Amino acid sequence: MSDSKQSVYRFLNYINILERLNHQGIMVVSSQNLAGLCDLTASQLRKDLMKFPSIGRQKVGYQVSELLEMLKKEIKRDNFVDIIIIGVGNFGTALIKYQSFEKYGIRIVAGFDVDMSARKDVNVPIFHIDKASDYIKANNIELAILAVPEKEAQSEAINIVKAGIRKILNLTPAILFLDEQVRVNNVNLAYELEYLLIKKGAKE
Amino acid sequence: MSDSKQSVYRFLNYINILERLNHQGIMVVSSQNLAGLCDLTASQLRKDLMKFPSIGRQKVGYQVSELLEMLKKEIKRDNFVDIIIIGVGNFGTALIKYQSFEKYGIRIVAGFDVDMSARKDVNVPIFHIDKASDYIKANNIELAILAVPEKEAQSEAINIVKAGIRKILNLTPAILFLDEQVRVNNVNLAYELEYLLIKKGAKE
DNA sequence: CTCTGTGAAACAATTCACAGCT
DNA sequence: AGCTGTGAATTGTTTCACAGAG
Numbered sequence: 167m168s169d170s171k172q173s174v175y176r177f178l179n180y181i182n183i184l185e186r187l188n189h190q191g192i193m194v195v196s197s198q199n200l201a202g203l204c205d206l207t208a209s210q211l212r213k214d215l216m217k218f219p220s221i222g223r224q225k226v227g228y229q230v231s232e233l234l235e236m237l238k239k240e241i242k243r244d245n246f247v248d249i250i251i252i253g254v255g256n257f258g259t260a261l262i263k264y265q266s267f268e269k270y271g272i273r274i275v276a277g278f279d280v281d282m283s284a285r286k287d288v289n290v291p292i293f294h295i296d297k298a299s300d301y302i303k304a305n306n307i308e309l310a311i312l313a314v315p316e317k318e319a320q321s322e323a324i325n326i327v328k329a330g331i332r333k334i335l336n337l338t339p340a341i342l343f344l345d346e347q348v349r350v351n352n353v354n355l356a357y358e359l360e361y362l363l364i365k366k367g368a369k370e
Numbered sequence: 371m372s373d374s375k376q377s378v379y380r381f382l383n384y385i386n387i388l389e390r391l392n393h394q395g396i397m398v399v400s401s402q403n404l405a406g407l408c409d410l411t412a413s414q415l416r417k418d419l420m421k422f423p424s425i426g427r428q429k430v431g432y433q434v435s436e437l438l439e440m441l442k443k444e445i446k447r448d449n450f451v452d453i454i455i456i457g458v459g460n461f462g463t464a465l466i467k468y469q470s471f472e473k474y475g476i477r478i479v480a481g482f483d484v485d486m487s488a489r490k491d492v493n494v495p496i497f498h499i500d501k502a503s504d505y506i507k508a509n510n511i512e513l514a515i516l517a518v519p520e521k522e523a524q525s526e527a528i529n530i531v532k533a534g535i536r537k538i539l540n541l542t543p544a545i546l547f548l549d550e551q552v553r554v555n556n557v558n559l560a561y562e563l564e565y566l567l568i569k570k571g572a573k574e
Numbered sequence: 575c576t577c578t579g580t581g582a583a584a585c586a587a588t589t590c591a592c593a594g595c596t
Numbered sequence: 597a598g599c600t601g602t603g604a605a606t607t608g609t610t611t612c613a614c615a616g617a618g
Contacts, residue, residue, distance in 0.1 A: 196598090196599065196600090197599075197600070198599080208599095208600095212600065212601065212602085213601095213602085215600095215601090216601070216602075220600080220601070222599075222600050222601080223599085223600075224598075224599050224600050224601090225597085225598050225599055225600085226598090226599075226600090227598095227599070227600085228600090
């Protein structure tokens with residue numbers, strides 16, 4: 167997988183949707199149908215699938231389970247990944263409790279915060295932020311979710327990168343300045359809301 | 371504003387960054403500098419700015435405050451928007467407490483949930499979900515954040531759309547099937563994590 | 575010489591249209 | 597007929613390269 171961000175998201179979406187179809191016992195799907203579910207055109211979907219050995223059947227469509235397997239193989243990475251979360255406020259707690267990442271093979275194994283008093287009601291160990299560095303080194307953690315208050319974002323990011331973190335999902339609105347080597351993915355919910363509010367027409 | 375999602379996000383990012391520069395008392399910025407902060411090329415930034423009457427000064431760069439004002443005008447919408455949130459669990463509570471939307475002129479004015487017992491510690495009224503429909507109609511709410519458990523996502527979405535909601539920020543992993551007229555923006559944090567994990571190289 | 579504004583070129587994504595299989 | 601696979605055409609985006617202004 168070495169494509170654009172957009173195409174990676176399309177592939178993740180195919181997998182997500184095919185898993186639902188599979189779960190519902192639907193065994194076959196046409197490019198038309200699947201494209202409709204993904205909000206794109208049948209052509210575009212077929213173009214995406216061209217990177218695989220021809221797997222559709224004319225007049226019929228695609229075997230859901232077969233397509234799913236191919237897509238998963240294409241996107242594959244090490245099967246289970248342990249990640250940590252920096253900042254266990256409302257947001258961080260929500261993410262820890264929200265176990266839905268597990269089905270993607272992603273496990274939040276520890277949380278870190280300055281305030282230890284809060285949040286004892288989660289089933290993942292919460293440590294003082296001073297311990298993050300040691301933890302990252304000891305457990306070879308590669309990815310961290312950053313969910314601290316905006317003001318602390320930059321300095322915490324520097325700390326965890328120094329300790330060995332290579333990938334950060336930044337949920338704060340801060341702009342992070344880090345070594346080029348570090349991959350940062352910013353999610354700014356304010357932008358997502360603005361986007362909805364700005365665009366006049368319907369459709370994504 | 372009638373551009374691609376990507377370009378809208380770039381513009382929102384320019385505004386975000388320029389506001390920070392402004393706040394720091396930085397008055398002038400070159401396309402080179404600003405592009406660096408945004409993780410894109412100087413050319414691309416200048417192309418984006420071509421839609422405005424020439425505003426940069428050769429040898430100098432752009433006046434931060436002036437550029438900021440133009441961008442804001444370009445993107446403008448009604449100055450204050452009231453939105454609601456459906457689902458006041460961990461996630462919903464986090465969003466309500468996270469007041470950072472206010473500076474974008476976006477205000478969460480009410481939350482709705484099936485479980486009224488929880489979450490009395492927020493400064494926004496929380497109502498039973500049965501009241502959502504009336505509230506939307508009475509207050510002419512256009513946008514809702516959907517933060518319910520995945521299983522309820524589809525049925526709640528139908529309900530609020532029936533009541534008049536036209537735009538949904540869907541924070542559940544569910545795929546929503548709704549009238550074409552309704553704009554849906556899906557944020558799936560699992561995808562964001564997967565994306566970080568998949569891509570081998572550095573850089574976004 | 576420095577930095578913007580902008581055409582032109584290169585590259586990427588999307589849509590069209592249709593041949594070919596069943 | 598119904599649906600895939602795929603070149604060709606179209607449209608969109610990014611990069612290049614340089615004229616022009618201070």
